[in-house]
Amino acid sequence: xxxxxxxxxxxxxxxxxxxxxxxxxxxxxxxxxxxxxxxxxxxxxxxxxxxxxxxxxxxxxxxxxxxxxxxxxxxxxxxxxxxxxxxxxxxxxxxxxxxxxxxxxxxxxxxxxxxxxxxxxxxxxxxxxxxxxxxxxxxxxxxxxxxxxxxxxxxxxxxxxxxxxxxxxxxxxxxxxxxxxxxxxxxxxxxxxxxxxxxxxxxxxxxxxxxxxxxxxxxxxxxxxxxxxxxxxxxxxxxxxxxxxxxxxxxxxxxxxxxxxxxxxxxxxxxxxxxxxxxxxxxxxxxxxxxxxxxxx
Numbered sequence: 367x368x369x370x371x372x373x374x375x376x377x378x379x380x381x382x383x384x385x386x387x388x389x390x391x392x393x394x395x396x397x398x399x400x401x402x403x404x405x406x407x408x409x410x411x412x413x414x415x416x417x418x419x420x421x422x423x424x425x426x427x428x429x430x431x432x433x434x435x436x437x438x439x440x441x442x443x444x445x446x447x448x449x450x451x452x453x454x455x456x457x458x459x460x461x462x463x464x465x466x467x468x469x470x471x472x473x474x475x476x477x478x479x480x481x482x483x484x485x486x487x488x489x490x491x492x493x494x495x496x497x498x499x500x501x502x503x504x505x506x507x508x509x510x511x512x513x514x515x516x517x518x519x520x521x522x523x524x525x526x527x528x529x530x531x532x533x534x535x536x537x538x539x540x541x542x543x544x545x546x547x548x549x550x551x552x553x554x555x556x557x558x559x560x561x562x563x564x565x566x567x568x569x570x571x572x573x574x575x576x577x578x579x580x581x582x583x584x585x586x587x588x589x590x591x592x593x594x595x596x597x598x599x600x601x602x603x604x605x606x607x608x609x610x611x612x613x614x615x616x617x618x619x620x621x622x623x624x625x626x627x628x629x630x631x632x633x634x635x636x637x638x639x640x641x642x643x644x645x646x647x648x649x650x651x652x653x654x655x656x657x658x659x660x661x662x663x
Contacts, residue, residue, distance in 0.1 A: 396419070397415065397416060397419050397466055397469070397470070398466070399464075399465070399466055401415050401416065402416070402458075402461070402466065402469050405458045406458055406459055406461065408459075408656075410648055410649075410651070410652045411648065413455065413458065414648075416454065416458060416473075417451060417454060417455065420454050420473055420477075421451075423474065423477070424447055424450035424451055424454065424477060425447055427446075427450060427477055427478060427481055428443050428444075428446035428447040428449075428450050428481060429443050431446055431481040431482060431484075431485045432446055432485070442485070445484075446481050446484055446485065449480060449481065449484050450477045450480065450481055453476055453477050453480040453481075454473055454476070454477060457472065457473055457476040457477075461473075486498070493534075493537055493538050493541045497530065497534060497537075497538050498538065498541060498542070500519065500525065500528050500530065500538070501515060501519055501530075501535070501538035501539065501541075501542055502542070503525070503528075504516075504518040504519040504524065504525065504535075505542070507524055512539050512542055513539070515539065515542075516535045516536060516538070516539040517535075519534075519535040519538060520532055520535050593655075593658065594615075595615075596658075597651060597654045597655055597658065598610065598615070598651070600654050601647055601650055601651065601654075604633070604635065604643055605643055605646060605647035605650060606647070607633050608629070608633070608640060608643045608644050608647055609644070609647045609648070609651065611629045611632065611633070612629070612644060618632075623644075626640040626641065
């Protein structure tokens, strides 16, 4: 599960660690059927191998889906990358086919579909897909200026029979620019985040039926993140620090598994001990995670 929360960073390039390459422009990910079967059986090392092997593709897709009018939203790209990793993790057990090629195609389709839906939720709040698509057309015609696009969207010479009323164009612009989600974080503490949805009820009467499905979905992701931190808190100090450094969990920067020398220096422990600490930490984390899952069942 930890690998799901790994941030984007320098892609791992070792064939042994990454198990991925490109041939003739097509993505090739080298996993064995045994690894896939082990991952489906919730073996953490196999799950980690799948996450690592698909990381480059998740990053590339998150960057692609975070682009609007030729400009990439880096904050959205980072959010989509996290969503993509969760999608990979959740898709592993759902895979019912056979063969490595079929598995990789399934994962690729799943991530693309998930990121496409997430992008639409983030960038098209409050208007239909068709209106959002028409506004993006107006945005291209106006050189990327959302206020000019609002005017262009009402112009029949540009939009033809797809022109909008002034009210619809206004709503489309607000949707494209992004209204505050109830899950917008309003604190700087990564371990104890407070969202807008938690603050507003104390100041304004916000009816529950005004919350959106995306708000509930994000709360689910937040619950998973909180559970990860709670599980990490049960590990010893060194094990917790090594896992946080391996996967880039705040406040540790991302080291991966190829920079053990730097991680060892940061933690003040011999480099030779990092791998054994990481192995024990993984085993302990898996035990605690499964105990938590059984307790919730």
